[in-house]
Amino acid sequence: MSAFNSAALLATRASASDEGAIIRMSQKTRDLRAQGRDVVSLTLGEPDFETPLFIQEAATDAMRAGFTHYSPVAGIPELRNAVAHKLKTENGLAYSASQIVVANGVKQAIANAVFSLIEPGDEVILLAPFWVSYELTVKLAGGTPRILSAGVEQEFKVSAQQVADALTPQTKLLILNSPNNPTGAVWTKGELAALAKVVSKHPRLMVLSDDMYEYIVFDGEASSFGALPGMLERTITVNGFSKSFAMTGWRLGYAAAPEPIARSMARMQSAFTAGANSFVQRAAIAALEAPRDDVARMRESYRRRRDIVAAGLAEIPGIKLSPIPATFYAFPDVSSFLGRRTEAATVDALCDWLLDVHGVTTVPGSAFGDDRCIRLSFAASERDIKTGLDRLKAGFAALK
Numbered sequence: 538m539s540a541f542n543s544a545a546l547l548a549t550r551a552s553a554s555d556e557g558a559i560i561r562m563s564q565k566t567r568d569l570r571a572q573g574r575d576v577v578s579l580t581l582g583e584p585d586f587e588t589p590l591f592i593q594e595a596a597t598d599a600m601r602a603g604f605t606h607y608s609p610v611a612g613i614p615e616l617r618n619a620v621a622h623k624l625k626t627e628n629g630l631a632y633s634a635s636q637i638v639v640a641n642g643v644k645q646a647i648a649n650a651v652f653s654l655i656e657p658g659d660e661v662i663l664l665a666p667f668w669v670s671y672e673l674t675v676k677l678a679g680g681t682p683r684i685l686s687a688g689v690e691q692e693f694k695v696s697a698q699q700v701a702d703a704l705t706p707q708t709k710l711l712i713l714n715s716p717n718n719p720t721g722a723v724w725t726k727g728e729l730a731a732l733a734k735v736v737s738k739h740p741r742l743m744v745l746s747d748d749m750y751e752y753i754v755f756d757g758e759a760s761s762f763g764a765l766p767g768m769l770e771r772t773i774t775v776n777g778f779s780k781s782f783a784m785t786g787w788r789l790g791y792a793a794a795p796e797p798i799a800r801s802m803a804r805m806q807s808a809f810t811a812g813a814n815s816f817v818q819r820a821a822i823a824a825l826e827a828p829r830d831d832v833a834r835m836r837e838s839y840r841r842r843r844d845i846v847a848a849g850l851a852e853i854p855g856i857k858l859s860p861i862p863a864t865f866y867a868f869p870d871v872s873s874f875l876g877r878r879t880e881a882a883t884v885d886a887l888c889d890w891l892l893d894v895h896g897v898t899t900v901p902g903s904a905f906g907d908d909r910c911i912r913l914s915f916a917a918s919e920r921d922i923k924t925g926l927d928r929l930k931a932g933f934a935a936l937k
């Protein structure tokens with residue numbers, strides 16, 4: 538065999554790992570199931586609904602009409618118009634169509650934004666618990682993540698004061714995700730206004746507002762950061778179709794940003810992937826132009842599941858839970874169980890043990906920058922949720 542070692546050629550950045558814990562837990566779940574074990578998975582942040590039929594039909598109609606070629610890098614004009622209209626009428630964001638960049642999923646929209654702004658020496662404020670991808674993307678761009686944390690006692694919302702205290706002349710970007718994955722927290726208008734006040738005092742700070750879960754809100758109201766007075770020019774808004782329209786596999790999202798940043802985001806995208814899937818963009822127009830009936834139907838279903846999960850977790854002594862006004866995630870604080878026994882030495886060990894011994898898959902909070910909590914996704918059937926909760930109850934009872 539040749540002694541050539543291709544692994545030694547890998548760039549340093551290649552060792553950065555995205556969603557490590559989620560992928561590891563999912564793989565372990567598959568392995569155990571392959572061995573015949575009965576495992577309930579509350580792992581993936583993926584709607585268990587089919588994409589609404591009218592959206593599927595719009596895609597097949599476009600395909601049959603020959604709409605199967607390369608599309609403009611920033612998206613087809615009709616979709617950019619439809620997105621600008623949606624952002625204006627639903628979110629109070631006055632972006633023009635030329636400020637919209639359609640991407641292959643919100644993940645890519647975020648990468649386009651971060652790579653447009655961030656270079657070595659720049660600091661990016663992340664509000665933990667945060668969605669896994671942010672930290673990796675910032676690091677890949679050579680930026681320095683500054684992680685600020687809020688626990689269950691703060692309902693997982695980092696305060697404007699914490700942000701003010703962390704700002705330095707190097708801070709260039711703050712990533713905000715409300716409603717939040719993994720906690721379900723929603724920043725109130727007042728909390729956002731306090732944050733806007735801090736942002737406006739910094740000479741070069743932008744906010745990336747990830748509004749991905751805006752439609753999956755049960756209590757209260759989600760507001761878009763860019764709609765606050767004076768904040769539009771400071772904000773890159775990203776949103777997409779994966780969660781709200783049950784379109785995870787279609788890979789479509791978008792960003793809206795001040796013109797120079799939007800142009801740069803399109804250039805980034807042009808370098809890596811070019812324009813998003815052409816016929817999916819037609820389907821996205823159909824999704825945006827239709828009434829939000831399917832969105833509401835799915836939200837009501839998530840609401841029922843949220844009630845079941847919140848009630849079930851409340852019955853487990855030792856778990857601390859804050860309200861879950863939105864999303865399809867619960868993020869219980871399990872710190873009172875940690876460190877006393879090897880099964881639960883850390884949240885990672887605890888999640889492994891819950892899976893190995895009790896047959897329920899969750900994700901350790903460490904994946905989201907919090908080592909006191911675990912994440913449960915309730916984008917699962919009510920039956921699985923109930924069985925999963927029973928197993929969690931049995932597991933935590935055994936640890937007491």
Ligand code: PLP
Pocket residue numbers: 582641642643644645668714717718747749777778779785788789790
């Ligand atoms: N933003 C948040 C907060 C998410 O939770 C996710 C997916 O889990 C994404 C973005 C990625 O969305 P997309 O499927 O459009 O890439």
